[in-house]
Amino acid sequence: MLSFFSAIFLGWSLGANDASNIFGTAVASRMIKFWTAAMLASIFVLLGAILEGQAGIRTLQGLTHLNIEQAVACSLSAAATVTIMTLFGLPVSTSQAVVGAIIGIGFLNRQINLAGLEKVVLCWIGTPVGGGIISIIVYKVLATFYNRITINLVQTDILLRSALLAAGSYGAYALGANNVANVTAVFVDAGQLDVFTATLLGGLSIAFGILTLSRGVMQTVGKRLVKLDAFSALVVILAEAITVHLYTLIGVPVSTSQAVVGAVLGIGIIRGIRSVKGRTLLNIILAWSLTPAVASFIAIAIDFVIHLQYVPGV
Amino acid sequence: MLSFFFKKQHMVETLIMDYLEDLRKTQEFFSGALKVCLKESSENDFDFMAEQTHKFESKADDSREEIKNLMYSKALLPESRGDIMGLLEAVDVIPGIFQLLLNMIKTERIQIPDFIAPDIKELLDLSLASCDLMIRQIETLFKRTGGVRTLVATIDLNESHCDHIEQRIITNLFDSDLDPFQKLILKELIVTMGDISDQADRVSKRANIISMKRTV
Numbered sequence: 080m081l082s083f084f085s086a087i088f089l090g091w092s093l094g095a096n097d098a099s100n101i102f103g104t105a106v107a108s109r110m111i112k113f114w115t116a117a118m119l120a121s122i123f124v125l126l127g128a129i130l131e132g133q134a135g136i137r138t139l140q141g142l143t144h145l146n147i148e149q150a151v152a153c154s155l156s157a158a159a160t161v162t163i164m165t166l167f168g169l170p171v172s173t174s175q176a177v178v179g180a181i182i183g184i185g186f187l188n189r190q191i192n193l194a195g196l197e198k199v200v201l202c203w204i205g206t207p208v209g210g211g212i213i214s215i216i217v218y219k220v221l222a223t224f225y226n227r228i229t230i231n232l233v234q235t236d237i238l239l240r241s242a243l244l245a246a247g248s249y250g251a252y253a254l255g256a257n258n259v260a261n262v263t264a265v266f267v268d269a270g271q272l273d274v275f276t277a278t279l280l281g282g283l284s285i286a287f288g289i290l291t292l293s294r295g296v297m298q299t300v301g302k303r304l305v306k307l308d309a310f311s312a313l314v315v316i317l318a319e320a321i322t323v324h325l326y327t328l329i330g331v332p333v334s335t336s337q338a339v340v341g342a343v344l345g346i347g348i349i350r351g352i353r354s355v356k357g358r359t360l361l362n363i364i365l366a367w368s369l370t371p372a373v374a375s376f377i378a379i380a381i382d383f384v385i386h387l388q389y390v391p392g393v
Numbered sequence: 394m395l396s397f398f399f400k401k402q403h404m405v406e407t408l409i410m411d412y413l414e415d416l417r418k419t420q421e422f423f424s425g426a427l428k429v430c431l432k433e434s435s436e437n438d439f440d441f442m443a444e445q446t447h448k449f450e451s452k453a454d455d456s457r458e459e460i461k462n463l464m465y466s467k468a469l470l471p472e473s474r475g476d477i478m479g480l481l482e483a484v485d486v487i488p489g490i491f492q493l494l495l496n497m498i499k500t501e502r503i504q505i506p507d508f509i510a511p512d513i514k515e516l517l518d519l520s521l522a523s524c525d526l527m528i529r530q531i532e533t534l535f536k537r538t539g540g541v542r543t544l545v546a547t548i549d550l551n552e553s554h555c556d557h558i559e560q561r562i563i564t565n566l567f568d569s570d571l572d573p574f575q576k577l578i579l580k581e582l583i584v585t586m587g588d589i590s591d592q593a594d595r596v597s598k599r600a601n602i603i604s605m606k607r608t609v
Contacts, residue, residue: 110470222609231535233406235607236473237399309470310609 094288210341
């Protein structure tokens, strides 16, 4: 039971951090109340995890084989990487941290599924690009309908607010479905949990993170990104949700932060504005390349420490 | 169904309509008071009309404050809140001008000379017509989406026309044999009266921008 605490801790920090990618903009600019956002996000994260979280778990399970000690090492190293990168102010991806840790242990075991790894890395490259392309398509399609509907100022407000809540709920569903694998897949691989219990435990811990610690992160992340109008915020949330959900169907856990940044860049392209600061972009690229390496290194280090033996007299 | 979930939003809508109704009443009494002046009617009628103008101006102020409080209790999206408050604050300048004009007439005991009375009546009618159009434009903004932009051109045209009338009255005034002190007092009255159409034009353009911002 104690070994699952590392998973719960990882899920909790994932929930606290990644809920801001869904509702951050809307909550920080007071389009939606925090508690409405947090309650919806928790419910839909759990639903997504239980209903569609299995595919991602199978992908991560297939990367290498782990025993219980190695599963804990992976989980702890991912959590430590997320914490370190967050302390340095870098936009960290939990998915990359977990995969990096699994690869580190796989390297020690001399057993890495390269085909599976190739699929995962390709999806990492595809996440921001996909987010950008999807946001352009979503913008065009929604704008066509939005400009044609004949409703007044207050009705427009009601429509946008309802759409933000719906899109955010879908985003939370996609987050739960996609990222639950990061939290508990290693324990399924180690034979400690069955798939359903893993999705339930993962979903609950992410939801717990959203309810307990996401408020501050939502405020910070929402304000760090460019100030978006309600329509653009809706497009970003929807594009991020669709992107993450598509990768869920493929069965690869990806970063919601990178999907959001891709979507915001897409908005910038379509509106002809510079939507993301150069420094933010640099940080994202830095985090993108550093996270798997750091997680891999920490996982190897934890595994080394676990296997240290005291030999009397030496 | 939606009305149940968005009570605050619908309350904002209702309060704005009430505010516009109060504005219409203020305008009605102001117009009545000035007509009393132009016809040199009894002093009592003017006082009553001025009092009613003040009463409805205060009522409109209260409605605006209520709208503001409701909106800042998160009834609307922040962007819409800013737009609506900015619009109402701009509209609120107009009843202020009405009251200022009536106070000037009352405290400075202004008598409008016959030779400028028809021009002043024309300026007043056109300015109040602009206000009517402006109120219609705001109602359109809150009742349906179409038609906001078509009214901008008419209000803009009225404003230019009012400027010409204002200039004509001032020229006639200074060409006359009136006492220079009286000329200056009347000039101030006419310039303030000209502010009505200027402000209606400003509000109309602001409403148009709000309407345009709804298009992505």
